[in-house]
Amino acid sequence: MIHEIAPHVLDNQFKIQDPKSNDYCLVYNGSKTLLKKEGNSYVIPTVAEILSLSGKDIADFEGHYLLSIDDRAFFLQAVPEDFVTPEGYEFMGNRAFRNMSPVERMGGATSAHIAHWESLNKFCGKCGNVTIRGDKERSIICPKCGNIVYPRISPVVIVAVRNGDKLLMAHNIDNPNPRLFLISGFVEIGESLEQAAHREVMEEAGLKIKNLKYFGSQPWAFSDSLIAGWTAELDGDDTIHRQEAELSEAKWVKREDIPEYETDVSISCCLIENFRRGFTL
Incomplete structure (x- = not known):
């Protein structure tokens, strides 16, 4: 990664x-x-x-x-x-x-x-005054009202959902890369990472999941994020109800039909490769 x-x-x-x-x-x-x-x-x-x-x-x-x-x-x-x-x-x-x-x-x-x-923080979001960089820690400070802003790190979940020898794969409409990846999304206020994983799979694919297990995490500067990766199993009906506003494609892909993914950049590729090679977690 x-x-x-x-x-x-x-x-x-x-x-x-x-x-x-x-x-x-x-x-x-x-x-x-x-x-x-x-x-x-x-x-x-x-x-x-x-x-x-x-x-x-x-x-x-x-x-x-x-x-x-x-x-x-x-x-x-x-x-x-x-x-x-x-x-x-x-x-x-x-x-x-x-x-x-x-x-x-x-x-x-x-x-x-x-x-x-x-x-994004040249001006104070509280009083509108010009801000300055902190000299004691990584922060942005308003010298007028004292408001302090710290780096934005938005939590994200990504889930590899398996159904026997098939993996739920999808393509986000905003991703210029045409390859299929996994269901993912930002964590909402007031929910845990686990709750976010369940919600995202339901929202984007209309599927219930079970046996959710933590896989790992990575910083993802491309969306100012920290991504938590998970594996899970399908729970019940495997009929996909794709969220058209988010995904251009979503489908079950057999293990033998998944091409090799390079794992030097993204946790999504690591999760896919983990399944393709036999799913060790």
Whole structure:
């Protein structure tokens, strides 16, 4: 999964730190990140590369520290939406990180998660005053009324429902990837993770489940989320009643008909592979 980057080590502890020329720099315009083109792919530019675009030296760097992986840090430099894209660069959505190396994928996506949160809280939601970044912890503070905002991490559940040798698979209408995945959704206020798993399967597929078991979790910066994965068994009638507003497809797929899924990014693929290989949990 995306956070499994060993032997590399993520340090996401809040701190204030000066940049080095070879550190990564995310230039964020409120919705997308400036990435450097390298052939048919993209990489995260370094602090030195960003500074060279404006002819500045490192003493004039305007970004701030976010996190580190091993001995390389990730910094953020926020720019306005109309920031002119330099030649050889392109503003890209967060999905671009998924095709990068494990370090850039995890570090870039997590940094973009923080950048998105910061961009949404430039003004206080309580009094409307301009906010500032906290200097003791990762927070955004209103200097006028004292309101404090912490990073947004929305809980999500994803469920692998089995019916004998068949797995419930689905395609969300908002997912540009045409492959089938699993039922998932955000946890509602006032419900447990287990209750959310039951509700999501019922809402999206019209099915009851039983024997719900925890599988694992992962950070998912692409939706500002933390995903909890579950396995379950069908309980009763196997007739699918697809929620058309959410899913373009939902069906039972036999184990032998499921293609191989790569497990280096998402817990959804790990759950599918777990079933395809014999369902060990």
